[in-house]
Amino acid sequence: AQKITQTQPGMFVQEKEAVTLDCTYDTSDPSYGLFWYKQPSSGEMIFLIYQGSYDQQNATEGRYSLNFQKARKSANLVISASQLGDSAMYFCAMREITGGFKTIFGAGTRLFVKA
Amino acid sequence: SAVISQKPSRDICQRGTSLTIQCQVDSQVTMMFWYRQQPGQSLTLIATANQGSEATYESGFVIDKFPISRPNLTFSTLTVSNMSPEDSSIYLCSVATGGDQPQHFGDGTRLSIL
Numbered sequence: 001a002q003k004i005t006q007t008q009p010g011m012f013v014q015e016k017e018a019v020t021l022d023c024t025y026d027t028s029d030p031s032y033g034l035f036w037y038k039q040p041s042s043g044e045m046i047f048l049i050y051q052g053s054y055d056q057q058n059a060t061e062g063r064y065s066l067n068f069q070k071a072r073k074s075a076n077l078v079i080s081a082s083q084l085g086d087s088a089m090y091f092c093a094m095r096e097i098t099g100g101f102k103t104i105f106g107a108g109t110r111l112f113v114k115a
Numbered sequence: 116s117a118v119i120s121q122k123p124s125r126d127i128c129q130r131g132t133s134l135t136i137q138c139q140v141d142s143q144v145t146m147m148f149w150y151r152q153q154p155g156q157s158l159t160l161i162a163t164a165n166q167g168s169e170a171t172y173e174s175g176f177v178i179d180k181f182p183i184s185r186p187n188l189t190f191s192t193l194t195v196s197n198m199s200p201e202d203s204s205i206y207l208c209s210v211a212t213g214g215d216q217p218q219h220f221g222d223g224t225r226l227s228i229l
Contacts, residue, residue: 031214033214033215035218043205043222044222045207045219045220047217047219050215091157091158095214097214097215100163100171101145101146101163101211102160102163103148103160103209103211103218104160105157105158105159107156107157108156108157
């Protein structure tokens with residue numbers, strides 16, 4: 001069964017610094033996708049970045065990059081040059097491609113950016 | 116990306132009653148899902164809404180409590196039946212167009228049971 005683990009309930013980062021949010025996963029499906037979402041206090045779910053299990057390079061989207069270590073089954077999100085607006089809840093998610101495409105979410109990490 | 120309209124946006128209901136939540140997408144989508152997010156927690160998948168057939172429910176969720184319809188590729192409903200205070204949550208509709216495509220979410224329905 002697929003499983004997603006985020007072990008950091010809360011993280012603090014100084015504005016303009018980089019921060020890494022941890023995510024580990026478990027699956028027996030050789031084909032899967034990993035996603036990161038941001039949920040600000042307004043409640044909307046904002047897609048940030050995607051990494052496919054067969055992608056050779058780490059995904060990047062602007063200030064977001066995904067540190068994908070397949071052998072360790074980790075998919076950490078790196079946010080560079082943190083901004084006050086980055087304060088939010090961050091969820092790691094995984095989809096098994098051969099498992100009906102359902103996506104499960106980790107417990108989340110609440111990020112606080114300090115001025 | 117798909118635009119998802121979810122109604123109602125919020126409701127306060129009496130225990131023992133039922134509420135139907137609607138999810139309308141502005142384009143045809145292959146995959147449609149319903150999630151629940153209890154206060155301060157993560158998203159839990161309730162079921163996959165299958166077009167023209169019965170929904171596929173996750174462990175801990177049953178059709179009698181959360182009946183789902185999906186008559187076509189752009190619309191689905193989730194009913195929360197015989198509500199109790201434990202059902203107070205945000206219910207989210209979500210869609211995806213492919214295995215490597217991100218899921219997009221509606222704004223959610225904030226449900227409070229008195």
